[in-house]
Amino acid sequence: MEEIYSEEQKICKIAKATPETVGFLLAFSKSTAFMKCRNLQFETVLN
Amino acid sequence: MELQIDDSILVKNYISGDEKALEILINRHNQRISSFIYSKVMDRDITEDIFQDTFIKVIRTLKRGSYSEEGKFLPWVMRIAHNLIIDHFRKNKRMPKFEGSDDFNIFSVITDDKLNAEKQLIKDQIDSDLSLLIEELPEDQREVLMMRIYKDMSFKEISENTGVSINTALGRMRYALINLRKIVDKNNIVLTN
Numbered sequence: 001m002e003e004i005y006s007e008e009q010k011i012c013k014i015a016k017a018t019p020e021t022v023g024f025l026l027a028f029s030k031s032t033a034f035m036k037c038r039n040l041q042f043e044t045v046l047n
Numbered sequence: 048m049e050l051q052i053d054d055s056i057l058v059k060n061y062i063s064g065d066e067k068a069l070e071i072l073i074n075r076h077n078q079r080i081s082s083f084i085y086s087k088v089m090d091r092d093i094t095e096d097i098f099q100d101t102f103i104k105v106i107r108t109l110k111r112g113s114y115s116e117e118g119k120f121l122p123w124v125m126r127i128a129h130n131l132i133i134d135h136f137r138k139n140k141r142m143p144k145f146e147g148s149d150d151f152n153i154f155s156v157i158t159d160d161k162l163n164a165e166k167q168l169i170k171d172q173i174d175s176d177l178s179l180l181i182e183e184l185p186e187d188q189r190e191v192l193m194m195r196i197y198k199d200m201s202f203k204e205i206s207e208n209t210g211v212s213i214n215t216a217l218g219r220m221r222y223a224l225i226n227l228r229k230i231v232d233k234n235n236i237v238l239t240n
Contacts, residue, residue: 014082016082017077017094022073029106041111043107
């Protein structure tokens with residue numbers, strides 16, 4: 001069977017989040033906490 | 048050979064309070080998730096935004112204790128990213144946005160009729176100088192010129208208002224302009240924008 005090749009090769013675009021974004025997420029994680037009060041849950045963001 | 052800790056163990060450690068576990072998870076899957084988002088949105092800045100929103104959701108879910116280890120961590124994160132990509136396209140559909148590229152800038156086609164701040168200042172200055180010059184004209188000429196230029200009246204209307212013939216109004220207008228030019232030349236006034 002004839003093999004069909006696409007004229008436009010699918011170029012793999014490698015993307016990566018920047019260290020700043022990763023840093024922000026880690027800082028966000030450290031500052032975020034959930035606390036329970038009776039049956040309610042509150043999100044707190046510490047400075 | 049480096050020992051790789053399983054995602055599920057890292058997730059458990061993170062839930063228990065080990066922040067380092069999250070860093071490992073993010074770095075481990077950064078390229079894969081980012082490339083997945085980029086393959087859909089084809090924009091690096093939007094990829095970065097969606098990646099960030101994805102992990103904010105991940106962090107909140109894990110910290111809240113709502114995560115259940117039913118499937119694997121990566122497919123779950125990919126699903127969140129996928130949903131956020133859909134949200135992004137929905138939002139753009141409601142409010143389409145056109146962004147120019149390096150080759151084409153929309154503002155080279157669309158122009159604004161308004162003068163820029165500098166040109167507006169010059170125009171205001173010229174208008175104010177001109178009104179002072181008009182004050183120097185004889186009363187009859189000034190009257191015709193004001194009606195024609197500032198009130199946009201036709202010469203027929205001017206003749207009716209001033210009680211003179213159209214030809215007289217035309218003559219007064221002509222002399223008004225000649226005299227204005229004379230004043231401008233005499234005083235070396237520059238009236239150009």
